[in-house]
Amino acid sequence: MSIIEKLQWRYATKKFDTTKQLSDEKLLTLKEAFNLTALSYGLQTLKLVVVGDKQIREHLVKVSYGQRQVVDSSHLLVLCIQTIIDEEDVNKHFDTIKAIRNTPDNILDPFKAQMKSTIEGMPLDKKIGWATKQAYIALGNLMTVCAIEEIDSCPMEGFMPADLDKALGLEAHGLKSVLLLPVGYRAKDDMFADFKKVRKQLSETIIEL
Structure with missing residues (x-):
């Protein structure tokens, strides 16, 4: 498939195949892609927490508003920012x-x-806002790489960051969770996989000067 075909192929996976796991090679590709994300100043104030343990993830379902993707996926990627950014x-x-x-x-x-x-x-709130924007850049990069590698993913803002941080002990690492990205392989009966993409026409979203 071309890159456009792969981006058409991807969707926010609602149901993962619990029997399929990412290979170590695929997982390493995602880690490398995260590390190679283009960030402001090249200053990497982000961390990626890779959660593979199913028992740990089962405890995160509640703080993710019951969304089973966090545990049914192969791995849960937690995009975090540093709580302190200094000289x-x-x-x-x-x-x-x-x-x-x-x-x-x-x-x-x-x-x-x-x-x-x-x-x-920078005041602290501005640093946090700036770092959070960097996390969204990393998320977009990861989602594109997932599409290229034919790895399914589901970007998630819908969770309770403070509760998830506590469950994973992120405060001890000076981190704060910002985004979640469950990754793995879609279940055959996920009806959302066959839905046509709903997007505006290029003429409505692109301005050429």
Whole structure:
């Protein structure tokens, strides 16, 4: 299939085949795709929590408003943001740049100082909002990769973040959940798989100048 055909193929899977699991190779592809997501400044203030344990996920159904996808899927991907974003993140980022590219300090230091100033000047609520937007970019990237790899997925905002954070012990890692993405393979009797996509015509959504 072409990329457009694969995007037509994908849908928000409502019912997963509980007997099918992602291979380690497929799971690694999703982890790598998350890590390669294009993010603001290249500063990775996100974490991906991969939950495979069915018992753990069974406890998350209630905090996901009864949506069984969180446990019936092969794995549950939890997209999280850091609760603290500060100059230490900038220092680590530039240390990584230097280690990988061997870029001299005199080239990096001006950009490093500018980034520190920007981060330090952000109030906490703005940092959280900024990081959350990055999580949505990562979600879109993951969903596209899932389509290419013919992995089914279901993006979810409908859950109780504070309760899920507590259930997974995310606070101890300095993280806050933002989005969920159950991944796996659709059940044969998921009627939503055969629904035609409802989208506007290109002429209504594209403006060419």
